[in-house]
Amino acid sequence: MPDSRITYRRRHSYNTKSNKIRKVKTPGGKLVVHTLKKKAKGPRCGDCGLTLQGIVRLRPKQYRGVSKRQKTVARAYGGNRCATCVRQRIVRAFLIEEQKIVKRVLKAQAKKKEAST
Numbered sequence: 001m002p003d004s005r006i007t008y009r010r011r012h013s014y015n016t017k018s019n020k021i022r023k024v025k026t027p028g029g030k031l032v033v034h035t036l037k038k039k040a041k042g043p044r045c046g047d048c049g050l051t052l053q054g055i056v057r058l059r060p061k062q063y064r065g066v067s068k069r070q071k072t073v074a075r076a077y078g079g080n081r082c083a084t085c086v087r088q089r090i091v092r093a094f095l096i097e098e099q100k101i102v103k104r105v106l107k108a109q110a111k112k113k114e115a116s117t
Helices: 060-065 081-116
Strands: 020-023 033-034
Touching: none
Parallel strands: none
Antiparallel strands: 020 033
């Protein structure tokens, strides 16, 4: 703490992430310290790590007091994966299923060809 005119108001006396302060001058001209809370990083996509849209950015404990509609998005994997990653998953699953069908058809054609010869 470089400013010698102010001191910490709590027992914790080190300049750590959890002990950040702001100097505030009161209307009476007194210089006081306001202890700041940690900034919330917000929920992130489990696949790509982007911040999820439509979900409130709070510290973990505060999510308890928030309604469900503020914690999720009305979509598959809502509140867990971003829309782009969900779309990729759906397309990937569809293409895998298509591949299985093509494999099955080719196998049936080969069997038919084998039976006719």
